[in-house]
Amino acid sequence: MTSKDDESIFGDPGDALRLIERERGNTMRHVTPDPRLMYWPWGLTWLISFGLSFLRFGPDGRTLVAMPAWVPMTALTALLIAAGIFTGIVGARSSRDIAGRSSRQGLMYGISWSAGFTSLAVIFGRVSDSMPEPLLGLLWGGGMVALVGVLYMAGSAIWVERDMFVLGAWISVVNVIGVLWGPGWHALVLAVAGGGGLLVAGLVGWLRRR
Structure with missing residues (x-):
């Protein structure tokens, strides 16, 4: 009786496999945040x-x-806080149904971001008084962005996400180019290539998600 019922539902094993794959995709879309909501706030x-x-x-x-002179730094601070809160809420909503190893990985990865930025802020704050103003901005901007690129690549290793690795590598490359060009140009490179790269990453991720 069970065999006949199974045959009436699935005409062949391929139907069952397609159903499993479709439901797996639906589940992944449910627990994975929309890439636009995760990348676009940072890109902007x-x-x-x-x-x-x-x-x-x-x-x-x-x-x-x-x-x-206070406008750029104030804007950066306010936007970073807003983007952090927004993406944190989006990520928390997506992961509320996840438990076990994946949940612990996400928590440790998030703590790594906070620990990395706090450490660099303390170090840079200690040496800031002994550096000329133009190089000071280059130190803070270049150092923080370098950490972002490395953390994205580390995240790609945790979740085996090729797109995240490409984004981290791209950010690292444009950051080095900007630093080599020097103060002023570094900010332009990060605004156009860095911010633009994050916007493109969100769009590509959303298209693939569909």
């Missing part, structure tokens, strides 16, 4: 904040657009 943060930094502290100390 980089585009706006580093763009303002380039306009205020341009190459060779030039000011391309007159604005108070």
Whole structure:
């Protein structure tokens, strides 16, 4: 009786396999955050904040657009906080039904981000007073972005996500290019290539998710 019921549902084993694969895809979409919601807030943060930094502290100390010196840093801080809260909520909603090893991996990965940025902030804060102003911005921007690139590549190793590795490698490359070009140009490279790369990553991830 059971055999006849199974045959009435699946005409051949391929139907069963396709059903399993379809349900697996539905489950992954349910527990995986929309890439646009995870990458676009950071992409816009980089585009706006580093763009303002380039306009205020341009190459060779030039000011391309007159604005108070505190505007770029204030914008960066506010946007980072907003993007962090937003993506944190999105990630928490997606992972609320996940338990076990995957949940622990996500928690440890998130703690690694916080520990890395806190450590660099303390180190850079200690040496900031002994550095000239142009190089100070390059140190903070280049160091923090270098950490972002490495953490993305580390995350790709945890979840075996090729797209995340490509994004981390891209951020690392454009960061090095910007640092070599020097103060001013570094902010422009991060705004256009870095922020743009995050926006593209969100779009590509969403298209593949569909």
